[in-house]
Amino acid sequence: MSRMKGGELIADYLVQEEVPYIFGICGHGNVGILDALYDRRDKIQLVSPRHEQCAGHMADAYFRVKHKPVATLTSTGPGSANMVMSLATALSDSSAFMAITSNVPTSQHNRAPFQELYKHNQADFAQVMRPVVKRAFQPSRVDMLPLALRQAMDTMVTGRPGPVNLDIPYNVYQEEDEVELPARSNLHRAHRPGASEQDVQAVVELLAAAHQPVLFIGHGATLSEAGAEITELAERFGIPVITSPNGMGCIRGDHPLALGFIGRNGAYPANEAGRRADLVLTLGTRFDDRSASSWHTGYSWNFPKTKLVHVDIDPQELGRNYAPDLGVIADVQVFTRQLLNELAKRELSDARFAPWREQVQCWQREWEAFVRPHFEDSTSPLRPEFVVGTLQKILPDDVILSLDSGVHHNWFMQFWQSKRPQSMLNSWGYSSMGFGVCGVMGAQLAAPDRPCVAVVGDGGFTMAPYVLCTAVEYNLPVVWIVWNNFAWGAIRDLQYGLFDGREIGTAFYKGQSGERYNPDFAAWARAAGADGMTVKRPQELAAAVQQALKNRRPCVIDVHVDAEVRPPSTGTWQLPPIPYKEPAFGKPWIA
Known part of the structure; x- marks a missing residue:
């Protein structure tokens, strides 16, 4: 046993477990561990995106591609609260990462210091995390860390994978104790039960x-x-x-x-x-x-x-x-x-x-006879089938496709043919917007030699445009294809399908003019130091994507897609008590 600070113990454990990255953002609550990470920066890299939710989505996508977990690091209060969405996304889709959150010093518990949740229990942030993680741990002393770290790692990767939370009071990062680094976890992918x-x-x-x-x-x-x-x-x-x-x-x-x-x-x-x-x-x-x-x-x-x-x-x-x-x-x-x-x-x-x-x-x-003709339609704005079909033709078999939530996701569910496992990333269970926008960067770090392309809605991209800063800072050659239909298209389609087209709050307009509005996404990308292109005609799409892949630089391709073409339903989906719609193609059959 040796005398170690809590932050040093955490950093050494992550290095021992061969965790290559910790995605996180600095704050007064976690500054006590940053010095330990500085001393080990040749063994574990701190990647700092511009939003904590993005850190979680990156860690989630990294696991989906590589099936090996990484960690995130956030400060007290708002910084860690921003992790709820990405943890809920990972838990819903059986993805795993270790979310290290920070809390107020133990000496100040229940005194309402800066950013403490104390209404029902002292330092109560772990209660916020419990519904969105597989297990929450809250070691309050340095000598509690070895057991908590080992249990967190084992819990995360055994059985059905899921994220875990380690909530660490600020002082535990800096306090010292006689501790021993826990033994390396040997349970990852070892617990694989068979049938009788x-x-x-x-x-x-x-x-x-x-x-x-x-x-x-x-x-x-x-x-x-x-x-x-x-x-x-x-x-x-x-x-x-x-x-x-x-x-x-x-x-x-x-x-x-x-x-x-x-x-x-x-x-x-x-x-x-x-x-x-x-x-x-x-x-x-x-x-x-x-x-x-x-x-x-x-x-x-x-x-x-x-x-x-x-x-x-x-x-x-x-x-x-x-x-x-x-x-x-x-x-x-x-x-x-x-x-x-x-x-x-x-x-x-x-x-x-x-x-x-x-x-x-x-x-x-x-x-095929019903849908295939539209894959060759040459229209402006572009038909959704044409976009999916063109990407299917020109993207290589080893592409990692990161999809965000939105109407574009429905089109890819219906027509995309993934050629490899762990290569199509979806926020399916929780359907969080921003997952595809942010996750593609985690996928790129997991597979640096493979092309990583995110197809995201215009609404989803404007929720997380800061990803451009991170991609430029860390030289991540990801490509974002923005499905620009000037609307929250999936919800607009529900208004047309279920409420007779009574559209409100779903299209993007400039004031009361009735003119559709979105930023110039390509110019936005160039302002951040990335490449940017705009595609309004079908003959421009293939060349733009091929050039972006060839350049191996962060790039945004703003693709104007026809919002009036909707995916043909072949089953149904209900929002009770609203009556469900019959399929547009095919019909139900009861044995």
């Missing part, structure tokens, strides 16, 4: 009895890195695959058996297969309202008439929305390998599902 032999055999029997099975894969498949096993299972037996947004890329999006996303803004073949399947094998998904057409029978799924096998590492998700015929608590990769090994002992031919695949292929052809 009986459960695996039961799944085999269900598959053997099925005629129209589908796989439905989600973030649990991505987190377990089960893409190779899932693709092998699908190909060996010819089983179509439906993907949630965070499961995209586990099987290549252009694979003949990949049907894409399901739900209101899903692909028609996915919804048709989901509602007509006789067996759904679900691997690491939650059946949230958007991927289940608000749980209305016959729109995306047909439970309980359809048999359901639900595999998830988190027992709380089994049966949350649909009671499974068989629930399995297991790591997706381990389970899928177990299933493949057991199926190898059986005589189950892919020919059994040939009629089902032919039916699915028919739906794929119908959908």
